[in-house]
Amino acid sequence: MYIDNELCQKCLDCLPVCPVAAIKARNHRIEIDYDECVECGVCRRLRICKEKAIMQVKEIPYPRLLRQVFSDPTKNHPTTGVLGRGTEEMKTNDITNIFTKGYIGFSVELGRPGLGARLSELDKVTRKVTEMGVVFAKDNPVIPLIQDMKTGALLPEILGEKVLSAIAEFLVEEPRALNLIRELTAFLDSELDTVATLSVIERADENGRSVFYEKLKDQGFHPYPNGKVNIGLAKGAS
Ligand code: SF4
Ligand code: SF4
16 A cells, blocks of 8 residues: 555544554655555545545555455455455354364464564464464465475565464364463463464353363463354355
């Protein structure tokens, strides 16, 4: 995204709408910081500029294109066909059955709220969880970015790209889940240069009970229960 300073009247209306504060007033101009902009499209979508001075280039080149793919929720992800950053299962539950009995699902979301994340931060996470022996969730948009599945290393040319957020999703066998949470939270706390949210996804038992949630509380964690079920969006729903 860029601003046409021939059209811009310097009204400053667009400055507060950018979620990563990439629109800046400097040198008597209003500019979009090319390196900080995550190509989320918010400034254009809101039609905040009466002068139509906020412009989008026709084609964003690779690897910069990844910024848009991971930041603009109106764009379908090319590998999953799903809008936004996660898998379909993360959004709707009960479609693919990947978070199944005997396993605990996890997601690590980097960059939200309001900070964004370099893909070098995601690289730290994919390497760490690969070392811990997790299985990445099928169709997680992060998987095509991994160059080496043995180490979890991402493609080197993408590491400097900045996105609004990226979500790594993976599973481990239930007996290993508590230790994984302990080790991973310590790692996220000490090694990351952005914000991170660790989510735990569990299939309820036949009585609707969340057994692992109770276990977490017993172990001194303070989980915040939250469900994200978009009713009516399931495949085949009429
Ligand atoms: S809203 Fe438009 S005219 Fe106002 S500062 Fe931003 S780009 Fe310039
Ligand atoms: S595209 Fe998004 S990140 Fe870039 S300037 Fe506009 S609102 Fe900010």
